[in-house]
Amino acid sequence: MSTSLPGDSANKDQAREPLRLMLLTHSYWPEHSPPQRRWSSLTREFQRAGWKVDVVTPVAHYPNGRRDLPRRQAGYAFGTQTGPHGEKIRRVPYLRHLGKSPVARLIDQLFSAILSVPVGLGGKKPDAILATAPSLPTLATGYVLSRLRKVPLIVEMRDAWPDLARDARLVQGSVKSVVERAVDFVQHRADLVVTVTEGFAETLRSRGLRNVATVSNGLDLRSVPFLDPPAEDRDVFHALYLGNHGKSQRLDIVIRASALLGDGFHLTLVGTGTNRQQLVKLARELKAPVSFYPSLHGSAVLEKYREADTCIVSLRDDWKSFETTVPSKTYEVLAVGRHVTAIVKGEAKRIIEEAQGGDVVPANPEAVASLWRELATDRKRLTAGQSGREWVRDHADYAELAHHYMDQIACLISRRKPVPSTERVS
Template structure:
């Protein structure tokens, strides 16, 4: 089977959409399928092209057996509604044209969060008369208004009409959460064509570790410290100003450090707040290449997973919780009650507290810091739960969905 996949995030970018697509694609290749990924020059989240790449109209290369096609787009940082829309729409156009020249695809897959990528996928499927699979990673544009990036308006209503059009025209929808599937059914989409394939973890890379990476621990003076880490994209949705407040409340504990590792639209806000508060217990680590992430995670004794207190985020499952399970790192989750909090409770892989509640987040961290027995129990439960969310399982499930479209 030839799988043609459109995504505007792909390695060396290391965010959740890029990682999911890559880790699935290499498994499809290993299973004997041909995989072509159409993407753009890597630039997320700073909006700066990665070293060694160019923003060219059409370039190809092989990545672990995956045929990667990179097209030219309007590139901007992950901030500002109008510029981001221009970014998304430019990929829709150039990605569509690149897809016209790919030989004999059996199925065309396009992924969100933003659905202009899915527009290109649908248009290609219509022109080439191939099944269209919409991988739904986010309810967009609802997530724009949820973080306050834009208010309800005519533009948002038009985007919602396009959103519903794509759901209806897709031959199959792959949702990354059960909550997304439920919402689509409530909005009139046929539930029979919606399958759920959760995010997961590559257990060959994210393994339990009892020691911090020596070079990184030495570089950031974290040897012998109890490290509380926020690792990942620094976005508006994460409310990281509250995590800075948590760090301030922990400043009297000499052997606790709070690490922010990653980049994104809210990164500078975090840096400015740390400087303003003159916090000596915060370590700031720049965004690292994807292959470095297991080493970065090894620094952490506890992982912080926050989201702002919006009803929309009841339906979101932050993918980093699965990587933490794989490495045996307990999670302190401060997100609205929903599917993600249920996973943490069912697997006993962390502690759940109220979204944006600085006091409760701090108390949970101190509980894991002081209660060694509880910490080890949660760590062991995390390790035991990880195989349920193996990428091997998720990749195989997606291929089964593609094959249901009578292809291959």
């Protein structure tokens, strides 16, 4: 679940000392996004342990690139809010844009990151600054603020940057791009780099980084119910995907699989993303039995899980960086007890197999269609049991992950503190 750093055992007592942490993130409460879900949960546990968390983040405008919530919820530019767990949230301005444009999002993030510097210089001095990616400008802000405030910098890499940029052909050529050099620069100068997978942590260590720890993604297990298995007698087989509709997921594969199966099968895709319109068009052209829904939350998500026979976890197999990537929805699907159709490799594949949560299948429509045909014929295989939920309890419950994170931060800070003069060796 996490990788210990040297000195952890010797500093166990200090790991519970309340500290003040400044969190820099491009998305936070009340938005619904992967960094929001992760850090709202972690912040709750930090605050419960007596820590103080100061969040510097833009006015809430995800995912549409504009403020859709009332100001009292979304926050005011350069204003301060009290978060749901007692944390202090300081808001910075953003640039209104169309949420579907990657370039516009990058410019928006760069704009907010620059304005986060003066905001981050205000307030009480933190014991450490934590900047979370994949908003790469946020990493630069963290580096600048850590130097100006003279406190340790923690860089959290939730995606495999800069490897992902090469796989996605955001950068090309044999010479490192400016983006790659910037990420590499910050990673090597951070006091601690936190990854969400062990695989990417090993990748960074192979590049010479020694100050690397892993605190995986997860969920609040207490808030996720375990559902009854699907009915054994059912006329239509239902497959469900919840999450981003982008290049990374290759959802065209499951649409083509559903088209091969036709009557008696139905695919439901829930979410938004840059490829959504193309996927809708593909489903229409193939006359595939597919329904599309916008992003859902709370009870609406649970209802979709109840309707599903299997849930899809998918990452394209031709990007090497995804061998060390685990889709965050993996933990939720395992926790609710639904069978997983896993179109993944590497660490994500290992987790599904360890948790005995479903079937791993190659990334091609014929293989997916064949699996679903088998599952529809032998529906007893859809009863995933408690093994997936037990795996999440042991490895991915934020109530426990937060304490491992606090241990890592506290040990880092204790090593950075100067030795009092009375204890110096002459």
